[in-house]
Amino acid sequence: MLEQLEQIKAEAQAALEKVSDLDALEAWRVAHLGRSSPLMNSFKQMGGLSKEERPKVGQRANEVKVALEAELETKRAMLKQAALSASLDEEQLDVTLPGRALVRGRLHPITQTLRRIYAIFAEMGFQVYRSREVESDDYNFTFLNMPPHHPARDMWDTFYTSTEGVILRTHTSPGQIHAMREFHPDPIRVILPGMCYRYEQVTTRSEMQFTQVEGLAVGKHITLSDLKGTLTDFARRLFDDPNVGTRFRASHFPFTEPSAEMDVECFVCGGKGCSVCKQTGWLEILGSGMVHPTVLRYGGYDPEEYSGYAFGMGPERITMLLHRIDDIRYFWRNDLRFLEQF
Numbered sequence: 538m539l540e541q542l543e544q545i546k547a548e549a550q551a552a553l554e555k556v557s558d559l560d561a562l563e564a565w566r567v568a569h570l571g572r573s574s575p576l577m578n579s580f581k582q583m584g585g586l587s588k589e590e591r592p593k594v595g596q597r598a599n600e601v602k603v604a605l606e607a608e609l610e611t612k613r614a615m616l617k618q619a620a621l622s623a624s625l626d627e628e629q630l631d632v633t634l635p636g637r638a639l640v641r642g643r644l645h646p647i648t649q650t651l652r653r654i655y656a657i658f659a660e661m662g663f664q665v666y667r668s669r670e671v672e673s674d675d676y677n678f679t680f681l682n683m684p685p686h687h688p689a690r691d692m693w694d695t696f697y698t699s700t701e702g703v704i705l706r707t708h709t710s711p712g713q714i715h716a717m718r719e720f721h722p723d724p725i726r727v728i729l730p731g732m733c734y735r736y737e738q739v740t741t742r743s744e745m746q747f748t749q750v751e752g753l754a755v756g757k758h759i760t761l762s763d764l765k766g767t768l769t770d771f772a773r774r775l776f777d778d779p780n781v782g783t784r785f786r787a788s789h790f791p792f793t794e795p796s797a798e799m800d801v802e803c804f805v806c807g808g809k810g811c812s813v814c815k816q817t818g819w820l821e822i823l824g825s826g827m828v829h830p831t832v833l834r835y836g837g838y839d840p841e842e843y844s845g846y847a848f849g850m851g852p853e854r855i856t857m858l859l860h861r862i863d864d865i866r867y868f869w870r871n872d873l874r875f876l877e878q879f
């Protein structure tokens with residue numbers, strides 16, 4: 538019986554040598570220390586031994602069991618360590634590899650131009666005033682000194698809705714009336730940015746929808762020189778050139794009197810004449826004028842006491858000039874090859 542125990546032990550140890558992973562170790566444990574293993578069976582056979590033999594065999598069987606259990610634990614620790622270092626080797630990271638670049642979004646070029654315009658006017662004390670894109674005919678035309686059937690309405694090809702008198706604004710100027718009616722009788726200094734809509738043939742130079750930034754100042758002593766000074770300063774800041782040349786050309790808008798368009802010296806050729814300025818040396822960038830007395834009255838301000846100036850510009854056009862973009866349709870086409878350049 539003792540010999541048999543030695544053999545059981547030797548066999549178990551030999552088998553343990555060959556175990557090379559944790560699964561095999563578990564199988565070994567079941568085979569050599571499990572309930573129906575030879576060692577455990579030898580405990581069951583103990584009853585058939587003589588009184589003298591039983592304690593000796595029992596003691597030895599226990600010793601074998603304790604020894605095998607100890608070897609099992611040693612082996613288990615070894616295998617775990619080996620598995621750990623294997624996985625560390627396998628999953629090793631090369632921290633010197635270049636990272637994967639994150640794809641970053643960016644602002645639409647028009648948004649960038651708008652923000653630049655807001656920043657410049659904010660420094661001059663103008664606040665942003667938002668007004669609606671769906672307008673009434675009255676705000677878009679009548680209150681701007683264009684009563685029904687006024688021929689000047691033809692300057693703006695209009696999107697009408699199925700509701701009588703409800704249209705999409707053709708310019709941001711109706712916001713002037715909203716601002717005046719809200720601010721009255723306080724002085725006003727606002728810019729009114731937003732989307733405008735015109736029922737027009739889409740070409741390289743005109744889109745059905747586009748943004749505008751309107752400006753409005755109303756107060757008790759506002760003069761044409763305030764208008765010129767503000768817009769000249771704006772142009773210098775926009776084109777980042779304190780010496781940029783500007784000129785005002787007489788023009789006509791029903792809601793301003795007098796009216797003027799502002800040109801800036803062509804920054805491509807410096808005024809000499811090139812294809813961007815069509816050989817004139819000048820680039821038109823906005824329309825402006827002194828708020829017409831009729832418009833002031835519609836806004837609730839007495840033109841005997843108050844005066845004001847207004848202007849309107851197209852950020853698409855400005856962006857096209859700044860970046861020499863030759864087709865306005867790029868802005869709405871959402872082609873990443875275009876957008877990613879900004």
Ligand code: PHE
Nearest residue numbers: 708710790824825847848849
């Ligand atoms: N609303 C005019 C346009 O769309 C621009 C403008 C605004 C002109 C304010 C004068 C004063 O063409």
